[in-house]
Amino acid sequence: MAQNEIELDGLLAFPLTPFTEDLEVNLDAFAENVESHIAAGAGALFVACGTGEFSSLSPAEVTSVLTRAREVAGGRVPVWVGAGGGAASARAGIAAAQAGGADGVLLLPPYLVAGPQPGLVDFVRYAVGDSSVPVIVYHRGTGVFSAPAAASLLDIPSVVGLKDGYGDVECMTRIVTTIRVLDTERARNFLFFNGLPTAEVSAKAYAAIGVARYSSAVHCFAPEIAHRFHRALAEGDTSVMDALLTGFYLPLVALRDETPGFAVSLVKAAARLRGDKVGPVRPPLVEPTPEQIHRLEKVVEDGFVTLKGLG
16 A cells, blocks of 8 residues: 555544453454454554554463454444564554554554664664565653654655654654654655553644644544544634643543553543443553542543533
8 A cells, every 4th residue: 555545534443352351362352342343433443552452462362352343344444453563563563554454553662671773773774674564663761762763654654654652742752843844745745653551631732833643542432522523623722621631631631640560450440331241451561549530430421521512
């Protein structure tokens, strides 16, 4: 697929990976959740990524999740999948994604070790190998790129974009500007994404530097709120965005920040509150306490009250 044919517009959804009570992947529940994302209007699905607990899945489980997602989607929306870990694991994951018919791959940072900037670029080059499936590089953790190194990614034909989970707006401004001013077709079509947890909180700032695309974990349990915020961002409707931030997103983030890993655990808990069969999280993530669940329920309830008040 040529880069200029890639369509990743609209709200990008990152489905949860449901587990049974004994922590086995529940593919039937996953299929239901995929269908609900599509029905709610997701522009694309990114399965077995951060929100989908990629780090806890075996390669066979990632493949099974991708297969089921493609079966359910039936070509209605693009289905991307996560890959990453050590260099060999990342390379095998990208190869498996291509063999499995994925529309693209989100390449997560190298496992455990960090290298200099040329090494990071080489990690991406090695992981891609001779595959042709489109790849978005996740800029975070052990894989934080300088602007020159990010620009070097344009030399790897199948790399089509960069997703920022690092959260340094100045750094991302340097990267976006460095790439855009090259003014080649590759540079003009290169995709940028805001991949911070609860990305809506930083969406206005990122849109201002040319990074309007973002992933929404809230789409897993409150797609109505997620889509209303996304529309307000596209329309520049600050009053609606501020109302949703104040009435829902900021309280959610305050609760999320209480415990490491709650960027996933709270999303699963909220999905369960709304009746979705997603099961528990795998360790080292932990479940919210009953008291935190009570507060989460109030946050979600207040979010829908705020949404209703917008008319």
